[in-house]
Amino acid sequence: GAGVSQTPSNKVTEKGKYVELRCDPISGHTALYWYRQSLGQGPEFLIYFQGTGAADDSGLPNDRFFAVRPEGSVSTLKIQRTERGDSAVYLCASSFAGSVNTGELFFGEGSRLTVL
Amino acid sequence: GENVEQHPSTLSVQEGDSAVIKCTYSDSASNYFPWYKQELGKRPQLIIDIRSNVGEKKDQRIAVTLNKTAKHFSLHITETQPEDSAVYFCAASKGGSQGNLIFGKGTKLSVKP
Numbered sequence: 700g701a702g703v704s705q706t707p708s709n710k711v712t713e714k715g716k717y718v719e720l721r722c723d724p725i726s727g728h729t730a731l732y733w734y735r736q737s738l739g740q741g742p743e744f745l746i747y748f749q750g751t752g753a754a755d756d757s758g759l760p761n762d763r764f765f766a767v768r769p770e771g772s773v774s775t776l777k778i779q780r781t782e783r784g785d786s787a788v789y790l791c792a793s794s795f796a797g798s799v800n801t802g803e804l805f806f807g808e809g810s811r812l813t814v815l
Numbered sequence: 816g817e818n819v820e821q822h823p824s825t826l827s828v829q830e831g832d833s834a835v836i837k838c839t840y841s842d843s844a845s846n847y848f849p850w851y852k853q854e855l856g857k858r859p860q861l862i863i864d865i866r867s868n869v870g871e872k873k874d875q876r877i878a879v880t881l882n883k884t885a886k887h888f889s890l891h892i893t894e895t896q897p898e899d900s901a902v903y904f905c906a907a908s909k910g911g912s913q914g915n916l917i918f919g920k921g922t923k924l925s926v927k928p
Binding site: 732734739740741742743744747755757758790803804806807808809 | 816821849857858859860861864904906915916917918919920921
């Protein structure tokens, strides 16, 4: 596709349930990022992949959060035992890492997660 | 780790006036400073960026200045238009392959016709 694609666009779940959010980056982009954005706040860094490996996962809030990118393209953010405080828009972004001209991140539209 | 502070949180200007948004960062190793615009319900989109080897960059009505010594950078929008109304985020990053971006909390800009 032309842009970063995220599914689902909206997810409503109950406290304690397991959730998966998917991100399909721009073709050829080696770097992939997950951010979380709460209402009225800036995007909060969660994890960053270079290829298949997590280059920096220091933003993951606790061990309920996990992300994978097994083939270096699509990534899945997994949240176990969801809590109401996990409600937010989860943004995925990709970039052509290593570009000397721009480090622009291209964001998806986000997945809005609501935990009841 | 890096911490980015952004001010003001809200800014209201009359159409045609200038708007200035300021950010400070804590990590002197940061070397890439982009600005993103986010319209209501939309994704953040890059509007301008600056690297630490330059002090100012302009693109039509938008300019960004960087003071490495003071660790602050600013966004300047001249001749504001109603379509400039949005939330603007500054961010900072370090590392040759960009690394992760740390964002400020955002400034809601309202341009009144």
